[in-house]
Amino acid sequence: xxxxxxxxxxxxxxxxxxxxxxxxxxxxxxxxxxxxxxxxxxxxxxxxxxxxxxxxxxxxxxxxxxxxxxxxxxxxxxxxxxxxxxxxxxxxxxxxxxxxxxxxxxxxxxxxxxxxxxxxxxxxxxxxxxxxxxxxxxxxxxxxxxxxxxxxxxxxxxxxxxxxxxxxxxx
Amino acid sequence: xxxxxxxxxxxxxxxxxxxxxxxxxxxxxxxxxxxxxxxxxxxxxxxxxxxxxxxxxxxxxxxxxxxxxxxxxxxxxxxxxxxxxxxxxxxxxxxxxxxxxxxxxxxxxxxxxxxxxxxxxxxxxxxxxxxxxxxxxxxxxxxxxxxxxxxxxxxxxxxxxxxxxxxxxxxxxxxxxxxxxxxxxxx
Numbered sequence: 207x208x209x210x211x212x213x214x215x216x217x218x219x220x221x222x223x224x225x226x227x228x229x230x231x232x233x234x235x236x237x238x239x240x241x242x243x244x245x246x247x248x249x250x251x252x253x254x255x256x257x258x259x260x261x262x263x264x265x266x267x268x269x270x271x272x273x274x275x276x277x278x279x280x281x282x283x284x285x286x287x288x289x290x291x292x293x294x295x296x297x298x299x300x301x302x303x304x305x306x307x308x309x310x311x312x313x314x315x316x317x318x319x320x321x322x323x324x325x326x327x328x329x330x331x332x333x334x335x336x337x338x339x340x341x342x343x344x345x346x347x348x349x350x351x352x353x354x355x356x357x358x359x360x361x362x363x364x365x366x367x368x369x370x371x372x373x374x375x376x377x
Numbered sequence: 378x379x380x381x382x383x384x385x386x387x388x389x390x391x392x393x394x395x396x397x398x399x400x401x402x403x404x405x406x407x408x409x410x411x412x413x414x415x416x417x418x419x420x421x422x423x424x425x426x427x428x429x430x431x432x433x434x435x436x437x438x439x440x441x442x443x444x445x446x447x448x449x450x451x452x453x454x455x456x457x458x459x460x461x462x463x464x465x466x467x468x469x470x471x472x473x474x475x476x477x478x479x480x481x482x483x484x485x486x487x488x489x490x491x492x493x494x495x496x497x498x499x500x501x502x503x504x505x506x507x508x509x510x511x512x513x514x515x516x517x518x519x520x521x522x523x524x525x526x527x528x529x530x531x532x533x534x535x536x537x538x539x540x541x542x543x544x545x546x547x548x549x550x551x552x553x554x555x556x557x558x559x560x561x562x563x564x
Contacts, residue, residue: 278473282471304506307500
């Protein structure tokens with residue numbers, strides 16, 4: 207039904223350095239909603255994404271990122287990267303199991319081979335180093351017009367103890 | 378490449394994990410100052426989604442509407458251990474010591490058309506080993522005069538099971554609005 211949110215796929219991993227969610231983008235949808243929860247990292251640091259096409263995970267320097275980091279204990283920070291090899295989407299700074307929050311990521315036009323792929327996201331977690339709430343809100347783009355079929359998640363350092371991802375299409 | 382195990386679930390099998398399911402819709406009809414959700418089904422859903430539509434006061438005096446969480450089914454609501462970080466247009470609103478979780482409407486009034494609207498994601502409410510988190514985005518009127526966008530994050534820094542959510546007017550003034558709570562199915 208037009209306007210509906212339709213579940214496409216879920217993926218999860220335990221003790222993995224990266225998670226590939228394959229074959230989740232198709233001609234059926236232009237807009238995708240990806241909900242990430244139950245994330246547990248071995249080490250502190252950012253989580254990042256790349257897109258997957260028929261050529262595999264795109265790790266070329268075609269990604270731009272801009273986001274605002276919101277913390278409860280200090281001033282907010284604007285961070286940006288251009289021509290990077292990944293999109294930063296979640297500054298998760300705490301690795302205690304109780305400090306895991308969640309994230310919603312929207313992806314626009316990933317399967318359209320005539321369009322760049324755009325994302326926007328909003329996340330929340332807890333920074334144990336400063337005993338503070340931490341959130342992010344940001345945008346990103348893959349600056350190549352390519353038909354993506356999947357998405358790759360990977361942390362800045364170490365492994366995911368656990369990660370769970372659900373992908374929806376906006377019909 | 379993954380060095381551990383990864384698993385995938387596809388639509389069309391016996392179960393339909395990930396489905397967005399309506400738990401409850403409540404209408405604030407202008408006769409009360411609180412709106413409680415006490416059936417979170419928190420053992421079923423790890424992620425909750427709440428929409429707040431057309432939130433307004435019943436008179437011209439501006440008043441704020443906030444949220445709080447309960448660990449006893451709504452008998453009492455927690456008044457400490459919250460942190461918030463929100464951007465209100467260009468203003469940074471942040472604190473590591475708050476007595477509420479979210480700001481739904483910073484200054485609602487009965488001025489025609491000037492309602493506050495937003496959505497909130499809640500994470501881990503039913504997990505007794507994790508803090509409860511929320512992200513929010515919306516638009517609102519301050520004192521019924523200035524329109525603003527607002528977004529941000531919140532956390533309740535006690536690892537315990539949360540089983541009720543309260544929307545309340547901090548000035549004890551009546552309000553109107555439609556609020557729906559959804560869950561994202563796990564299995």
